[in-house]
Amino acid sequence: MEWTLTRLALSPVLACALGPGATLANDRGQEGVPPYASAKACSQCHSTIHGYWSESAHARSATSPAFLESLRTAMAKAADQEVVRAGCVWCHAPTALVTGDLRLKEPVTREGVTCDFCHTVSDVDLGRSDHPFHLDPGPVKRGPLEYAKSPAHETAYSPLHRASALLCASCHQYTNAHGVEVLSTYTEWKEGPYPLRGQTCQECHMPLVPGSSVAEGIDASQRRINLHRVEGGSTVSRLAAGLDLRFESVALRHPSAEVEVAVINRAVGHAAPGGLSSKSLVLGVGVDIGSGELTLRSERTYRRALRDTQGRDLVTVADLFLNATAVGEDTRLRQKETRVERFTLPLPDNWVAIVARLEYRDASGPEARVATVREVRWARR
Ligand code: HEC
Ligand code: HEC
Ligand code: HEC
Ligand code: HEC
Ligand code: HEC
Numbered sequence: 001m002e003w004t005l006t007r008l009a010l011s012p013v014l015a016c017a018l019g020p021g022a023t024l025a026n027d028r029g030q031e032g033v034p035p036y037a038s039a040k041a042c043s044q045c046h047s048t049i050h051g052y053w054s055e056s057a058h059a060r061s062a063t064s065p066a067f068l069e070s071l072r073t074a075m076a077k078a079a080d081q082e083v084v085r086a087g088c089v090w091c092h093a094p095t096a097l098v099t100g101d102l103r104l105k106e107p108v109t110r111e112g113v114t115c116d117f118c119h120t121v122s123d124v125d126l127g128r129s130d131h132p133f134h135l136d137p138g139p140v141k142r143g144p145l146e147y148a149k150s151p152a153h154e155t156a157y158s159p160l161h162r163a164s165a166l167l168c169a170s171c172h173q174y175t176n177a178h179g180v181e182v183l184s185t186y187t188e189w190k191e192g193p194y195p196l197r198g199q200t201c202q203e204c205h206m207p208l209v210p211g212s213s214v215a216e217g218i219d220a221s222q223r224r225i226n227l228h229r230v231e232g233g234s235t236v237s238r239l240a241a242g243l244d245l246r247f248e249s250v251a252l253r254h255p256s257a258e259v260e261v262a263v264i265n266r267a268v269g270h271a272a273p274g275g276l277s278s279k280s281l282v283l284g285v286g287v288d289i290g291s292g293e294l295t296l297r298s299e300r301t302y303r304r305a306l307r308d309t310q311g312r313d314l315v316t317v318a319d320l321f322l323n324a325t326a327v328g329e330d331t332r333l334r335q336k337e338t339r340v341e342r343f344t345l346p347l348p349d350n351w352v353a354i355v356a357r358l359e360y361r362d363a364s365g366p367e368a369r370v371a372t373v374r375e376v377r378w379a380r381r
Contacts, residue, residue, distance in 0.1 A: 035137040036095045036116045038108045045152065045218055046115075048211045053115065053228040061112035062093035062104055066317075066365030074318035084322070090131055091171045098137055113171070119143060122158075124166040132170040145213075148221055161202075165189060168201040172275075180306060180324040182277075188270035192335035204269050205230045233279055233360060236371050242268035243281075243333075245358045245374040248340055252347070259343045259378075261285055261356045263302075265333035272333045277306045278317050278364040281333070281373070285343045288353045288377070298343050304330040317364050354378040 039059075043050035053059055061067060071088050078084040082102070089096050093109045094117050096102050101109040108114065119141045123134035141150070142158035149155070160167050169186035176182050189195065206226040214220045231238040248260035263283055265272045273279040286297035305328030306314050313328060314320050333339055345354065356376050362369045 035098050036108050036114070036120075039111050039115045042115045045150075045214045047215050049213065049225055049228050050115075056228060056230045057232065057234060058113035058230060059111065061091075062089075062110050063112065064365070067092055069366050070317045070364070073316060074322055077318065077322065088321070091174075094133075094171075097131060097133070098135055116141075118167070119161070121160070121167065121170075124160065124164075124170045126166070126169060126173065144226070145221055148213075149219065151218070163198075163200055163202070165195070165200045165202075168205075172201075174321075176321055176324060178323075178325045180327060182306070182320050182324060183275065185270050185274050188274075188335075192270065194269045194335065199269060201269065202226065204267075205232065233273060233275060233362060234369075236360075236373060239360050239371070239373045242266060243272060243358060243373055245283075245356055245376050247354075247356065247376060247378050250354060250378050255347050257345045257347050257354060259285060259345055259354060259356075260340055261343070261376075262338050262340050263300075263333060263358060264338045265335055268333075268335065270335065271304070271330075273302065273360065276317060276364060277304050277320055278315065278362065279303075280361045280363075282359045282361055283341060284357045284359060285341075285345065286355055287345060287347060287351045288355050289348055289350045290352045294355050294357060296346055296348070298345065300331075300341050302332050302339075304328075304332050315363060352380055 039050060039053065057064075067088075071085070074088060075081040075084050085102050089102050089104070093101075093104055093112055095111075095114065096104075096109055099106065099109065104110050108116075116137065120135065120137045121133050122136040122142065124132050125134065126132050140154045140156050142156045142161055144158070144162035145155065146157045148157075165186060172183055173186035174181070174183040181187065189201070194200075206228065208224045209227045210223065211225040212220050212223060213225050233239060242265065244262075244264040244266045246262050246264075248262050249258075250260075251258040261283065263281075268274065273281050280301055280303035282302070283300045284294055284297050285299075286294040289295055306320055306324035307326045307328045308314055308319070308323045309325050311326075314324055354377070358373045358375070360371045360373050
């Protein structure tokens with residue numbers, strides 16, 4: 001019954017965009033019909049949310065050059081390439097768990113962490129051995145709205161989506177075959193102060209913003225939506241929202257200066273930097289001699305090192321997942337931590353300012369990315 005309604009609700013444009021036989025919800029057994037609908041189908045009504053999601057890392061997760069390159073590297077290193085492929089694809093293109101499209105051939109697979117995947121997860125169990133999801137692709141779209149009515153699909157209120165970090169932990173917490181937590185974002189969050197305050201991943205990474213849940217002309221129950229751009233380390237404003245930097249003290253003792261700088265994890269819900277060990281924060285302190293550049297620079301690095309059996313520090317993402325056998329030094333900033341670093345800086349005669357700069361570095365892809373998160377200056381008076 002619902003099934004028929006769903007079909008009828010499809011506009012001709014929508015049906016055309018999806019191809020023959022395409023619907024918003026299919027029964028799993030039907031041959032040739034993908035059980036997951038494309039984000040394009042959802043965008044016909046949820047256009048604003050679709051726009052934000054398109055800009056997210058989730059929408060790029062199966063097609064980013066960083067992922068594809070790293071997948072090739074990982075497979076090249078492995079005895080059984082297909083096992084490795086499956087091991088990477090289930091998080092980056094999770095619809096393949098149901099469709100079996102591990103070679104990323106179907107457009108919906110290449111949509112990565114797509115709408116219909118998240119909104120048809122009915123439960124998460126991190127203790128399961130194959131993968132943590134209870135998957136229920138089909139007509140029921142689960143979400144945070146209690147009495148939502150849609151002409152296109154059924155709806156169900158889901159506490160998992162509304163207020164549980166487990167939905168996110170399913171992919172952001174991962175222990176590899178050697179027992180090493182390659183991704184520990186969820187356990188870090190759990191051990192910090194944020195769960196007690198009811199601040200889940202969604203609260204920080206999907207805050208409510210003005211906007212309509214559906215396009216004009218369709219009834220919406222609310223005028224605010226959860227920001228589906230899920231910003232993290234790849235957005236400087238998000239990094240800056242969580243991290244602070246200030247001078248604690250500066251003592252001039254020519255020809256040098258004793259400097260104390262505080263780096264603060266003010267509002268990051270887990271250790272900073274979060275995520276994979278290919279990410280690091282670097283504090284650079286030095287002097288500006290009028291060029292605007294940081295010279296005579298000293299550094300401190302905040303990072304969680306993962307090591308292989310020979311004790312080598314692993315750097316590529318493929319190695320982190322496949323070959324990490326132990327956790328090395330972890331110098332990241334814990335939640336609410338203020339780390340005070342001391343430096344003795346040589347002061348050339350022409351110094352103009354002492355500068356502290358906090359940089360974010362991401363070496364996950366073929367090209368490392370460096371972004372300045374914050375910079376503070378102590379000018380000569
Ligand atoms: C024909 C229009 C239309 C299409 C197409 C559509 N939806 Fe909806 N959807 C709605 C309407 C209307 C609501 C109710 C919105 C409200 O109350 O603010 C809704 C609500 C939802 C909700 C909230 C459910 C809840 O109880 O919290 C989710 C999740 C959702 N849709 C997901 C999807 C997904 C995923 C797709 C694509 C597979 C999709 N929708 C396609 C119209 C549509
Ligand atoms: C990573 C999983 C994930 C993906 C991918 C995702 N959503 Fe959501 N969505 C959520 C969560 C979680 C919420 C509720 C957040 C909350 O209540 O704090 C939500 C809320 C919603 C709602 C209810 C209105 C609102 O904004 O609260 C709609 C409708 C919706 N999503 C549609 C979509 C559509 C359409 C797409 C794809 C263009 C999509 N979602 C992609 C997890 C996801
Ligand atoms: C099905 C797996 C999956 C689920 C579920 C999932 N994520 Fe992700 N997430 C990923 C992958 C894979 C990436 C990395 C994508 C890339 O950069 O190529 C990612 C990236 C991110 C990033 C980094 C963005 C940036 O700027 O670098 C944030 C933040 C994030 N996810 C938050 C969330 C939150 C919050 C939830 C729960 C509402 C969630 N994720 C659920 C797989 C998932
Ligand atoms: C109190 C707010 C807050 C909470 C709660 C929170 N985060 Fe974050 N998260 C941030 C901030 C701020 C950043 C950017 C700073 C950084 O990357 O360390 C971030 C970064 C990230 C990144 C990107 C890491 C990187 O550097 O590329 C991921 C992935 C992520 N969070 C996932 C999660 C998940 C999953 C949860 C829930 C288990 C969660 N976050 C809970 C604030 C929060
Ligand atoms: C348990 C889920 C999971 C598995 C399994 C997984 N990934 Fe990821 N991957 C993620 C998440 C979550 C992120 C984002 C974490 C962060 O922000 O640091 C990510 C990020 C990445 C990135 C950085 C993406 C970018 O655009 O910067 C690469 C590359 C990557 N993964 C490759 C792989 C490879 C190769 C494999 C298999 C060996 C793999 N992943 C297995 C969840 C997973």
